[in-house]
Amino acid sequence: MKRFEGQVAIVTGGARGLGEKMCEKFALEGASVVLSDILEDEAKQTADRIRGNGCEITTFVSDLREIENIRKLIQYTVYTYGRLDILVNNAGVNRLMPAVEMTEETFDWILDVDLRTPFFCSVEAAKVMMRQKSGKIVNISSGNSRMMNIGRAPYCIAKAGINAMTSILAAEWAIQGIRVNAVAPGWIKTAIPSHALKVGLLNEEQVLSISPVQRWGKEEEIANVVCFLASDDASYIIGQTVFADGGWSTGILPHALDYFKEAK
Numbered sequence: 509m510k511r512f513e514g515q516v517a518i519v520t521g522g523a524r525g526l527g528e529k530m531c532e533k534f535a536l537e538g539a540s541v542v543l544s545d546i547l548e549d550e551a552k553q554t555a556d557r558i559r560g561n562g563c564e565i566t567t568f569v570s571d572l573r574e575i576e577n578i579r580k581l582i583q584y585t586v587y588t589y590g591r592l593d594i595l596v597n598n599a600g601v602n603r604l605m606p607a608v609e610m611t612e613e614t615f616d617w618i619l620d621v622d623l624r625t626p627f628f629c630s631v632e633a634a635k636v637m638m639r640q641k642s643g644k645i646v647n648i649s650s651g652n653s654r655m656m657n658i659g660r661a662p663y664c665i666a667k668a669g670i671n672a673m674t675s676i677l678a679a680e681w682a683i684q685g686i687r688v689n690a691v692a693p694g695w696i697k698t699a700i701p702s703h704a705l706k707v708g709l710l711n712e713e714q715v716l717s718i719s720p721v722q723r724w725g726k727e728e729e730i731a732n733v734v735c736f737l738a739s740d741d742a743s744y745i746i747g748q749t750v751f752a753d754g755g756w757s758t759g760i761l762p763h764a765l766d767y768f769k770e771a772k
């Protein structure tokens with residue numbers, strides 16, 4: 509018996525990056541997956557690839573900033589599969605720039621996709637989960653919710669908000685059988701950090717120098733934690749943000765290790 513057999517999971521932003529790996533893992537472990545994204549071609553390609561492994565997966569393409577689209581996503585899922593067990597609020601965006609150069613439009617866009625949308629996706633999903641008296645919601649936060657970086661003000665604000673939202677909604681809904689938790693990834697080489705690397709706002713050395721494990725994370729290392737939190741193995745974990753970041757959020761820089769090595 510597979511871990512998510514008979515369960516239905518929505519992954520927002522599932523067309524590529526971390527979300528793609530989450531869709532794959534849920535599907536391989538028996539869930540029927542609804543891959544939701546704004547990117548039509550990428551969503552279709554990813555779903556076709558995963559379906560090729562004999563898995564059940566469909567796509568729902570729309571901009572989730574519109575609450576009407578969120579409602580349609582939930583309706584589509586329940587209409588297609590009859591229930592909704594797992595929601596992963598993964599879709600996210602970022603744009604790096606100094607705070608004084610930030611436009612209202614960019615600020616609103618990031619706060620909208622990264623905080624407002626996960627809130628209303630959670631609320632609409634919870635209405636179904638409350639009727640079922642069970643459900644799991646996993647929010648994708650970021651190491652930047654705790655370890656802030658210059659040039660990412662709206663992103664850091666939104667992700668810190670995700671951690672707060674996770675605790676609040678978890679406490680409101682736990683008694684109705686809905687478990688809400690979050691995963692805060694560290695540095696994984698998807699489109700988001702690749703852009704910063706490309707324009708020179710970040711370099712490989714900086715990432716390694718703040719990571720005690722001294723390497724980038726892998727997509728599956730995040731998907732594994734998401735699936736754990738969505739599984740019954742995590743049945744007593746409520747309202748937590750799990751940092752999967754190679755030790756970055758300890759705040760301890762690994763440089764001293766070089767000193768001890770050299771001193772030997």
Ligand SMILES: NC(=O)c1ccc[n+]([C@@H]2O[C@H](COP(=O)([O-])OP(=O)(O)OC[C@H]3O[C@@H](n4cnc5c(N)ncnc54)[C@H](O)[C@@H]3O)[C@@H](O)[C@H]2O)c1
Pocket residue numbers: 520521522523524525526527544545546547570571572573597598599600601621648649650651652692693694695696697698699700701
């Ligand atoms: N990659 C990292 O190092 C890292 C670190 C910490 C947190 N995260 C978080 O992980 C999540 C996934 O990011 P990723 O790195 O895979 O980036 P990504 O850009 O590859 O994936 C994000 C997905 O969200 C989708 N999306 C964006 N706006 C949308 C909208 N309005 N409606 C529907 N879908 C939309 C995009 O089309 C894309 O497929 C994000 O929440 C991000 O903040 C990533």
